[in-house]
Amino acid sequence: MNELLIRNAYVIDPVNGVNGEIRDITVKDGKIVESVGSRAVVVDAKGHLTLPGGIDSHTHICGTKVNFGRYMSPEDMRAGRGRAQPHMHAVSGYSVPTVYANNYRYSAMGYTTILEGAMAPMEARHTHEEFRHMTLHDTMANTLFDGNWSVMEAIAEGDLKKAAAVVAWTLSAVKGFGLKLTNPGGSEMWGFGKNVSCIHQKVDHFGVTPAEIIEYMIRANELLKLPHSVHLHCNNLGKPGNYKCTLETMNRTPDLNDKRQSLYLTHVQFHSYGGSKWSDLCSKSDDIAWMVNRKPQVAIDMGQVMFGKTTTMTADGPMEFNLYRMYHNKWSNHDVELETASGIIPVFYSRKNLVNSIMWAIGLELALQVKSPWQCMLTTDSPNGAPFVKYPEITALLMSRKYRDEELSRTHPDTEKRTLLHSLDRELDWYDIAVMTRSAQAKALGVTGLGKGHLGVGADADIAIYPVKVGDIDPTVEYEKVIKALSQTEYTIKKGLIVCRNGNCLVEGRNTVYWVDPQVPDEYRLENDPEFIKKFERYYSVKLSNYPVRESYMHENYRIETHPDFD
Amino acid sequence: MSTVTLTAKGTHELYLEAYNVTPDAFAGKTADEIAGLECHEGNRKGKLGEYFDIDGNGGETAADTQIIVKGNCKKIKRIGQQMTAGEIIVESDCDMYTAGWMKGGKVTVKGNVDSFCGIGMAGGEFIVEGNAQNYLGSAYRGDWRGMTGGLIHVKGNAGNDVATFMRGGKIIIDGDAFLHVCTHGEGGTVVIKGNVESRVGGQMVKGDIYVYGQIKYMMPGFKYVDDVEAEAVEGEKLTFAHYIGDLGERHSKRKGEIIYGNIYLKK
Numbered sequence: 001m002n003e004l005l006i007r008n009a010y011v012i013d014p015v016n017g018v019n020g021e022i023r024d025i026t027v028k029d030g031k032i033v034e035s036v037g038s039r040a041v042v043v044d045a046k047g048h049l050t051l052p053g054g055i056d057s058h059t060h061i062c063g064t065k066v067n068f069g070r071y072m073s074p075e076d077m078r079a080g081r082g083r084a085q086p087h088m089h090a091v092s093g094y095s096v097p098t099v100y101a102n103n104y105r106y107s108a109m110g111y112t113t114i115l116e117g118a119m120a121p122m123e124a125r126h127t128h129e130e131f132r133h134m135t136l137h138d139t140m141a142n143t144l145f146d147g148n149w150s151v152m153e154a155i156a157e158g159d160l161k162k163a164a165a166v167v168a169w170t171l172s173a174v175k176g177f178g179l180k181l182t183n184p185g186g187s188e189m190w191g192f193g194k195n196v197s198c199i200h201q202k203v204d205h206f207g208v209t210p211a212e213i214i215e216y217m218i219r220a221n222e223l224l225k226l227p228h229s230v231h232l233h234c235n236n237l238g239k240p241g242n243y244k245c246t247l248e249t250m251n252r253t254p255d256l257n258d259k260r261q262s263l264y265l266t267h268v269q270f271h272s273y274g275g276s277k278w279s280d281l282c283s284k285s286d287d288i289a290w291m292v293n294r295k296p297q298v299a300i301d302m303g304q305v306m307f308g309k310t311t312t313m314t315a316d317g318p319m320e321f322n323l324y325r326m327y328h329n330k331w332s333n334h335d336v337e338l339e340t341a342s343g344i345i346p347v348f349y350s351r352k353n354l355v356n357s358i359m360w361a362i363g364l365e366l367a368l369q370v371k372s373p374w375q376c377m378l379t380t381d382s383p384n385g386a387p388f389v390k391y392p393e394i395t396a397l398l399m400s401r402k403y404r405d406e407e408l409s410r411t412h413p414d415t416e417k418r419t420l421l422h423s424l425d426r427e428l429d430w431y432d433i434a435v436m437t438r439s440a441q442a443k444a445l446g447v448t449g450l451g452k453g454h455l456g457v458g459a460d461a462d463i464a465i466y467p468v469k470v471g472d473i474d475p476t477v478e479y480e481k482v483i484k485a486l487s488q489t490e491y492t493i494k495k496g497l498i499v500c501r502n503g504n505c506l507v508e509g510r511n512t513v514y515w516v517d518p519q520v521p522d523e524y525r526l527e528n529d530p531e532f533i534k535k536f537e538r539y540y541s542v543k544l545s546n547y548p549v550r551e552s553y554m555h556e557n558y559r560i561e562t563h564p565d566f567d
Numbered sequence: 568m569s570t571v572t573l574t575a576k577g578t579h580e581l582y583l584e585a586y587n588v589t590p591d592a593f594a595g596k597t598a599d600e601i602a603g604l605e606c607h608e609g610n611r612k613g614k615l616g617e618y619f620d621i622d623g624n625g626g627e628t629a630a631d632t633q634i635i636v637k638g639n640c641k642k643i644k645r646i647g648q649q650m651t652a653g654e655i656i657v658e659s660d661c662d663m664y665t666a667g668w669m670k671g672g673k674v675t676v677k678g679n680v681d682s683f684c685g686i687g688m689a690g691g692e693f694i695v696e697g698n699a700q701n702y703l704g705s706a707y708r709g710d711w712r713g714m715t716g717g718l719i720h721v722k723g724n725a726g727n728d729v730a731t732f733m734r735g736g737k738i739i740i741d742g743d744a745f746l747h748v749c750t751h752g753e754g755g756t757v758v759i760k761g762n763v764e765s766r767v768g769g770q771m772v773k774g775d776i777y778v779y780g781q782i783k784y785m786m787p788g789f790k791y792v793d794d795v796e797a798e799a800v801e802g803e804k805l806t807f808a809h810y811i812g813d814l815g816e817r818h819s820k821r822k823g824e825i826i827y828g829n830i831y832l833k834k
Binding site: 072073074075076078328329330346 | 707708709710711816817
């Protein structure tokens with residue numbers, strides 16, 4: 001295969017402790033190597049900012065839910081149209097764009113690895129079908145276990161190994177990567193029109209609490225030695241006063257893994273609200289950040305809200321119903337049999353609206369108050385807070401106090417009274433940003449060892465070169481240049497192949513789906529458990545034999561085999 | 568006011584997307600320049616000159632430009648789309664999206680129009696002497712921000728889905744309409760002088776619908792309250808049975824009073 005020599009790159013590679021060194025990067029067969037021959041293709045980086053390929057650790061781009069967002073929003077398809085080009089399909093859509101639009105736009109921003117935040121196990125095939133066409137990205141899918149009957153039954157019996165066995169079987173059956181809990185317990189209650197109030201209310205019929213589900217799943221996750229930790233969307237999303245629930249969830253998290261966090265809390269912005277109703281909503285980001293700072297076992301992502309039109313979509317059915325009652329607009333809702341739920345609603349975040357302004361401020365506050373960027377990742381929970389194309393703007397807001405103040409002055413006049421953004425002086429630097437957009441993600445997902453998120457020898461040659469010289473601009477003042485530079489790379493390199501140049505994608509690309517396959521002892525294999533088979537055949541609408549996504553169904557994929565210790 | 572006369576040659580085999588036939592695009596241009604404006608036949612890009620004989624120059628501004636379109640326009644879409652001022656007179660039938668997203672000025676069609684005409688209109692006047700098909704003065708499919716201003720007057724009948732998500736402005740239909748009038752209405756006025764089949768005002772929270780003929784099947788979410796005298800069209804004072812609804816929806820309050828959508832049915 002081709003050899004590649006990137007000359008004169010200004011490299012920031014936090015995993016290997018490199019902060020701004022001019023060096024050459026050599027690539028052979030899609031991997032970074034010590035040296036290459038004289039016939040290597042040469043790319044001149046001209047001293048421009050060069051980072052490992054971006055990783056999005058929580059986004060919604062592939063799957064049934066996203067697709068439903070597409071077909072309930074024909075008006076969204078009018079936005080963001082692009083014509084076909086030699087190696088690019090025609091695209092359309094803004095907040096719920098077509099698969100190719102996601103593919104190209106992420107690549108143009110220098111991203112190379114994407115994690116779909118919520119895949120309902122029963123509907124995994126759709127996610128994998130869309131993954132196949134994310135040709136410029138390696139992909140992985142978090143699999144939902146929040147309302148899984150078998151899991152809750154095992155927890156009610158107090159049988160951790162059985163709960164782990166259910167997770168193991170499901171993950172390898174649906175080719176999932178991580179264990180996701182969305183409003184644990186709440187999505188099952190939603191099947192009966194109810195929700196759970198916080199983590200100590202018992203789920204009807206099963207008699208387990210969300211707190212128990214979370215704790216058992218954290219322990220099962222570590223028992224199965226999964227690369228990623230439990231990925232949690234806390235209970236009570238978007239309710240004023242929910243920060244107490246979030247704090248308690250964090251406080252209960254055991255520290256079970258020395259390589260990464262034991263619990264990943266996603267879109268924490270939506271879980272950091274004080275007050276008791278919408279009219280007295282306020283920011284509690286300081287409490288949340290304080291807790292994150294003293295708990296190395298948790299990591300969070302921002303879930304930043306940006307002003308404008310977008311579409312919210314989550315497996316948290318009851319929350320979406322509450323949103324519907326506020327907006328009275330079109331709404332979709334779905335119950336996934338024995339597993340989970342979902343809902344979708346288009347929204348418009350307005351600067352003139354106080355609640356929206358507070359939400360906007362909270363996301364930034366979290367990122368600025370969490371001391372270690374390794375514990376706070378930059379996301380919008382795309383497209384819930386904003387479509388991912390807003391990442392460069394968020395980066396600029398975090399790097400420039402001036403830009404924040406200007407934007408803050410354009411929000412609702414009462415925002416300052418309810419938030420503390422105006423009091424935060426911290427301005428992140430390029431190194432922090434590199435951590436928050438790739439290295440911390442790689443560490444949190446446990447894929448650093450698979451060659452993701454760094455540029456050391458042996459790593460995958462996923463590289464993004466941005467058209468900016470770090471020494472030449474002052475990001476605290478010239479934030480517009482930061483936005484421009486990060487919106488479009490000069491080169492995006494995926495596995496040693498230049499896939500995107502100045503926003504034009506050049507090849508079809510090759511992509512890999514990562515999934516885990518925990519090897520549990522025979523007596524814990526669910527396919528050998530007559531009781532599980534009987535229940536499955538009785539309650540599911542599909543046959544057990546039709547349920548797993550066969551490997552032959554998959555495109556290129558990488559199986560991560562783990563060997564849990566069940567004794 | 569300067570007049571530009573377009574005569575359709577009928578040379579297009581597919582539907583012609585004449586989105587540049589607006590006073591805004593023609594203003595300040597000579598006949599030759601107008602002939603060079605872009606249009607689409609199917610997915611092929613073409614020039615207006617290929618499809619129309621063009622006579623006369625545009626005025627200095629859109630407001631002093633009048634366009635008269637002659638010949639058979641039955642397969643021509645998007646005439647007057649997004650125009651802000653000036654006047655267009657079409658002497659035959661027109662296809663879809665005529666006067667779509669119009670902001671000002673006046674469009675007169677002497678024949679019939681197809682679906683999606685006057686969609687998302689914000690201002691101006693749109694007059695159809697014949698019939699209109701579906702989605703007259705409606706929101707774009709999937710959108711929840713429909714017509715906000717202006718006047719649509721159809722002298723014949725209209726099809727289904729008139730004024731979906733209407734927020735303002737006025738639609739007058741001299742003939743009949745069929746299903747779905749002012750669904751999700753949030754303001755504005757619809758006057759139908761003929762009969763309507765059913766589903767009038769479904770999920771409507773604000774706005775007025777006047778029907779001079781009969782509504783064959785009334786929505787169950789509407790309740791009769793009283794008889795009122797009202798002037799739906801200037802100079803026509805009539806007595807109507809007044810219904811409020813849609814009672815299945817949430818309604819906002821103003822000064823302590825709940826605001827409803829209104830249907831006025833002529834007595």
